[in-house]
Amino acid sequence: xxxxxxxxxxxxxxxxxxxxxxxxxxxxxxxxxxxxxxxxxxxxxxxxxxxxxxxxxxxxxxxxxxxxxxxxxxxxxxxxxxxxxxxxxxxxxxxxxxxxxxxxxxxxxxxx
Numbered sequence: 001x002x003x004x005x006x007x008x009x010x011x012x013x014x015x016x017x018x019x020x021x022x023x024x025x026x027x028x029x030x031x032x033x034x035x036x037x038x039x040x041x042x043x044x045x046x047x048x049x050x051x052x053x054x055x056x057x058x059x060x061x062x063x064x065x066x067x068x069x070x071x072x073x074x075x076x077x078x079x080x081x082x083x084x085x086x087x088x089x090x091x092x093x094x095x096x097x098x099x100x101x102x103x104x105x106x107x108x109x110x111x112x
Contacts, residue, residue: 013081031074038067065110068103075100 016024041063050056075096078086087093 010082013077014083017078017081031070034067034070065107068107071100071103
C-alpha cells in the first residue's frame with residue numbers, strides 16, 4: 001500500500017473512531033456495548049452462586065476473552081486512526097494500554 005493509501009485509510013479510521021458518520025456511530029456503539037457486557041460479566045463473576053451453575057466459569061472466561069479481543073481491536077483502531085488523541089503516548093492511549101495489557105497476556109495464554 002502506498003503512502004496515499006495509508007493516509008486515506010487513516011482518515012477513514014479517524015471518521016469511524018470520532019463517530020463522524022453512521023458507520024462510526026455503530027462501531028463505537030458496539031464497543032460501548034462490549035464494555036457494558038464486560039462490566040456485567042465481571043459483576044457476575046463475583047457472585048459466589050454463579051460458580052454452582054453448569055459451565056458458568058467457562059462462559060464467564062469466554063466472555064472475558066471475547067471482550068478483551070474487542071478492546072484490543074478498538075485500541076488498535078484508535079492507534080491506526082492517528083490524530084492527536086490516537087498517538088500511542090497520548091495520556092488516554094497509555095491508560096488504555098495499561099488497562100488492556102492483562103488482557104493481552106490472558107489472550108496469549110488462552111491461545112496456547
